[in-house]
Amino acid sequence: MDVKKVYVQANALLEGHFTLSSGNHSGYYLQSAKVLEQPSTAKMLADALAQQIRISGLQIDTVCAPALGGMIAGFALAQALDKRSIFAERVNGAMMIRRGFDIRKGEKVLICEDIVTTGGSAMEAANAVTALGGEVVGYAALANRGFCGREGSDITRKVNCKLSAELPLFALADFDFEMYAPESCPLCAGGSQAIKPGSRNN
Ligand code: ZN
Secondary structure (H helix, E strand, O other), X not given: OOHHHHHHHOOOEEEEEEEOOOOOEEEEEEOHHHHHOOHHHHXXXXXXXXXXXXXXXXXXXXXXXXXXXXXXXXXXXXXHHXXXXXXXXXXXXXXXXXXXXXXXXXXXXXXXXXXXXXXXXXXXXXXXXXXXXXXXXXXXXXXXXXXXXXXXXXXXXXXXXXXXXXXXXXXXXEOOOOXXXXXXXXXXXXXXXXXXXXXXXX
């Protein structure tokens, strides 16, 4: 499956010249929720990710997603794996498991995001699971922005990756886009003007 093409066709990955929320410029802009707006596309991506996880032999009981970003991907993946689906959410800045979701001692939990950038939210969700006695066994995402290493890719882990280095990350693709400071942006140098398609780069 050409995951990048799936994103482009869903208008979830825009190509052009963009100003990101960080102020950097890029030739790409990700609007990751857009790829999941068609349930058939979400199912196709989740099935492919589930297949990768099954082949690895990793045992899991539950998929936990950090809200809001990971919720739809997490549910779709749990459905594909026929596992329980829960989510963690931020309460006054701290990621917590609420809504009556129980985690039993030693329960094997896979943390699922839509896109892993540095993995900050995934790591916070993992900590919330661990605090309740669960065992985090790995991470999953539809795509990896290239800061963290993943199974089946030779992209190396960067210093700003926040995920545990000992646990596997499963993802369908690397979206390892170049970012440029405005003053050294080759797209600006080429004479085009950067646009800001959304208020945040996620
Ligand atoms: Zn530029």
